[in-house]
Amino acid sequence: MNVSLNSSLKDYNTFGIDVNAKQLISVSSMRELKQVLRNNYSNELFILGGGSNMLLTRDINATVLHINLKGKELLSSSSDSALVRINAGENWHETVQWTLEHNLGGLENLSLIPGNTGTAPIQNIGAYGVELKDTFVSCDVIDVQTLETRSFSKEECDFGYRSSIFKTSAKGKYIITSVTFQLTRKDHNLHTEYGSIKEALLEMGIKEPGLKDVSAAVIKIRSQKLPDPKVLGNSGSFFKNPVLPVGQLIKLQDKYPDIPFYSISKEEVKVPAGWLIEQAGFKGYREGDAGVHKNQALVLVNYGEASGNEILHLAHKIQDKILKDYGIDLQPEVNIY
Numbered sequence: 001m002n003v004s005l006n007s008s009l010k011d012y013n014t015f016g017i018d019v020n021a022k023q024l025i026s027v028s029s030m031r032e033l034k035q036v037l038r039n040n041y042s043n044e045l046f047i048l049g050g051g052s053n054m055l056l057t058r059d060i061n062a063t064v065l066h067i068n069l070k071g072k073e074l075l076s077s078s079s080d081s082a083l084v085r086i087n088a089g090e091n092w093h094e095t096v097q098w099t100l101e102h103n104l105g106g107l108e109n110l111s112l113i114p115g116n117t118g119t120a121p122i123q124n125i126g127a128y129g130v131e132l133k134d135t136f137v138s139c140d141v142i143d144v145q146t147l148e149t150r151s152f153s154k155e156e157c158d159f160g161y162r163s164s165i166f167k168t169s170a171k172g173k174y175i176i177t178s179v180t181f182q183l184t185r186k187d188h189n190l191h192t193e194y195g196s197i198k199e200a201l202l203e204m205g206i207k208e209p210g211l212k213d214v215s216a217a218v219i220k221i222r223s224q225k226l227p228d229p230k231v232l233g234n235s236g237s238f239f240k241n242p243v244l245p246v247g248q249l250i251k252l253q254d255k256y257p258d259i260p261f262y263s264i265s266k267e268e269v270k271v272p273a274g275w276l277i278e279q280a281g282f283k284g285y286r287e288g289d290a291g292v293h294k295n296q297a298l299v300l301v302n303y304g305e306a307s308g309n310e311i312l313h314l315a316h317k318i319q320d321k322i323l324k325d326y327g328i329d330l331q332p333e334v335n336i337y
Helices: 030-039 092-101 117-123 197-203 211-225 246-255 273-279 308-326
Strands: 002-008 020-027 045-048 060-067 072-077 081-087 136-143 149-153 174-184 233-237 243-245 268-270 290-292 299-302
Touching: 020 030, 030 060, 030 136, 030 174, 060 174, 081 117, 092 117, 092 211, 117 174, 197 211, 243 246, 246 268, 273 308, 290 308, 299 308
Parallel strands: 020 060, 045 060
Antiparallel strands: 002 020, 072 081, 081 174, 136 149, 136 174, 233 299, 243 268, 290 299
16 A cells, blocks of 8 residues: 655646645555545545546545556356456556457457546446447445445446446445456457448458457557547547437538438437537647647647646637537536546
8 A cells, every 4th residue: 555645646647637635545455445445534535546537627635545456357258258357456458458368359449548447337438339338247346435345237337328327326435446347259249330440440451350450440540539648638538429319410400511420319319529629610729738639629638737727618618619609518528626
């Protein structure tokens, strides 16, 4: 267990926002985790995973508990599939690459998403036609008040678009300690139809892709479009892609005939938030060190010394413009503190 007082969180969030924590404790075992929970009131703890899906706008006047539980385990295996359990502190992209090294399919489209495995279910992370819930079996958690451990099934997690029970009714009640996935060992269901994966594969000269090829294509696309948080502070997609009633889309098409959309059902469609932001003139826009990425308008960036409030101000400016132009209320994907 590592404990430090008045500690900067700049290296613990991918935006690189320099705020301080009253106390920072990093735990690497269940014993340490229970000890910290036993010695602190849960409402005085700020739980931190990979720091990839947050915008910090203030100092944290509390004990920041960094979940650093490591470990990957093959629980069971058949000729068709395998169950794997990944501890919460494992880096998500490294987890995906580990599954590929074992020829396990299902997570390849989620390559290069920043963050840790334990926070992935909270957000129901997704990319290129795949969501975490597609391979999710269960997650083990600890109750921050009673210290009791239990498991949440997929159904109990109530997954939605970038949402789960851990963002709604169970928010702040549990800490995820590990996640179990069911992955394929053969007859992999490759998702290459979404976005520009097919195009990337063709550019790579691959006509019959395997798991690693799909992952490589996703990495290629994301690397071209999205900045590396280690180089340029960001939290990936800042806003959710809005889901609209078909009737609203039809009205928008009268004014914006080129507006792209993806059908979700007969009643609803999803519109790319990045397209809306780019059309509103914000792609590459910058105010001081807070800006919108030049290659992907969905990503807000910290060019060096931006504060969380400066980035939040820019986000509000974008939201106001999209609401005025399109009548669409953009919602942030990141958690704002």
